[in-house]
Amino acid sequence: MSTSDQSRGTASSADMPAPGPSAKKHRVLPPLEKGDFDRAGKLGINFSVAGEALWANRLRSLLTTLGIFIGVSAVVSMVSLIQGISANWTDTISSLGSNMIIIAPGTGNNVANSGISSSGGVSVSSRVTSTLPAAETTLSLTPGDATAVAKTPDVTAMSPIISVHGQVISGNRNWNTRIAGVDTSLEHIQNWTIAQGAWFTTNDEQGARSVVVLGQTVYQQLFSAxxxxxxxxxxxxxxQLFRVVGVLATKGGATTTDDVVFVPFSLALERLKNNxxxxxxxxxxxxxxNIDAVQQAITALLEQRHHIARGSADDFNLTSSKQLLDTFNQILSLATALYITVASISLTVGGVGIMNIMIVSVTERTREIGIRMSLGAQRQDIRNQFLIEAVTLSLVGGVIGMLFGLLLGxxxxxxxxxxxVITPTSLLMPFVVSAGVGVIFGLYPAVRAARLDPIEALRSL
Structure with a gap:
């Protein structure tokens, strides 16, 4: 090559204008050539492009998340509610002990007839138990039955209970509560703790003395202020006038457990409910x-005392604390299955909505897909972009649903x-469920977008 040719070549190169700011300004998306970006860089671009696409259609994106929002909020609120009720019930039963048997008059639903919502110290919030069948009013248990039951082998303590509702007055303060006539042994049967004073004595019981032990709620209402x-x-x-001899410590569990006044059983039998x-x-x-064996022995004893023929219905029922817990857990299991079904339907509808919108989006953005592929984007980049959009839509609905569900719960x-009750599971579950729905229902549109022929896509220009 001659010197003049080299000079012309050099001059020609020098005469080429350098790319100015205007050239850079119109350069929207550089070609993705092999080796230019690592995997993390490509993923970052996919997130960026997906975010821009969702923001450009933000109203449609927000409406698309509605089904996920409803499903997740239903799940979170119901989980909070069921866990709260379960904790309330479990605390109440645990406070009674695992080796307790409740004998109640009447037949039918053991939980309803066990006195669990009406007797002194063994109660659950009426709002929680209001859906259970009402207890029968059959009168069949007598003080003589209680005395006979106490002699059953393996029975260490027994207390009959007479329960009435009434107004308790101290000075210018009053409170409506439950007044329960019980034996002195109830303190140990139900694991009560004395905060002030003492439980009434055996002499108080035998003499039918007018003494009372106040539950913590009644104490707070009458004396705390x-x-x-x-x-x-x-x-x-x-x-009738009564002298306060003791105040019970807070037992917790059900909200009405501490809302009670205990009096000697003999006094209640004579002066409160003399039937x-x-x-x-x-x-x-x-x-x-020994619970099962004792239940069988007490059943046989009471059937004999009540002259109930073999095969006839008993006029009493027995329920252990374990049976109460098992029965309530069965109710919770049915409720859980119901809300899971409803939430699953809602999440499925929301997922189908996301898939439908993403398919429409693929059709609308055929030109964009063709340009990206012609500039070097690989099929997996296109697939990942649309999959990220679907998962993002689902996660947004899930996060908003979780916040609303916690508030509703x-x-x-x-x-x-x-x-x-808030557990790590209730906080983590919405993210897992939402991401799963996004992946499942966003995969088909993403694969469909990745399989577009770039030549055919560019023809739409």
Whole structure:
């Protein structure tokens, strides 16, 4: 090559204008050549492009997430509610002990007839148990039955219970509560703790003395505001005067567990409900392994005392604390299955909505796909972009649904007066479920976009 040729070549190169700002300005998306970007760089571009596409159609994107929002919010709120009710019930049963048997009059639903919502100290919030069948009003258990049951082998303690509702008055303060006539052994049967004073004595029971032990709720309503010591004070129940000998510590569990006043059983039998019957009998067994045997023995005993023929329906029912817990867990399982079904339908509808919108988006953006592929984008880049869009739509709906579900769960548990329980599972589950729905229902549109022929796509220009 001659010197003049080299000079012309050099001059020619020098004469070429350098790319100015205007050239860079119109360069929207550089070609993706092999080796230019690593995997993380490509993924970042896919996220960026997906975000721009969703923002450009933000109203449609927001409406698409509605089904996911409803499904996730339903799941989260119901999980919070069921966990709160379960914790409430479990705490109540645990506080009673695992070796307790409740004998109640009447036949039918054991949970309803066990006195679990009406007797002193063994109660669950009426709002929670209001869906259970109402207890029968059959009068069949007598104080004599209670005395006979106490002699059953492996029974370590027994207390008959008479329960009435009434107004308790102290000075200018009053409170409507449950007044339960019980034996002195109930303190140990139900694991009550004395906060002030003492439980009434055997002499109080035998002498039918007018003494009372206040539950923590009743104490708070009558004496806490004034700050005075309730021990030795006189309160009025109906037209009768009673002396306060003790105050119970908070037992927790159900909201009405501490809303009770205990009086000696003999006094209640004579002056509060003088009909010769008891509302229930609570028995404590020496060991939980003997529960079934003791139940069989008590059943045979009461059938004999009540002259019930073999094969005839009993006029009483027995329920152990374990049976109460098992029965309630079955109810919770049915409720859980129901809400999972409803939530699954909602999530499926939401997922189908996402898939439909993504298919429409693929059709609308055929030109964009063709340009990207002609500039060097690989099929997996196109697939990942649309998959990211689908998962992002689902996650947005899931996060908003989780926040709304937690708020709704808090309101429901507050209204039902049960604990508001949040577990790591309830916080993690919406993200997992939402991402799963996005992947499942976004995969087909993403694969469909990746399989487009770039030549055919460019023909749409």
């Amino acid at each position: 004034s700050g005075e010591d309730p021990i030795g004070k006189t309160i009025r129940i109906g037209n 010769g019957y008891v509302d229930q009998i609570i028995v404590r067994v020496n060991d939980a392994s 808090f309101v429901l548990t507050y209204r039902l007066e049960v604990p508001f």
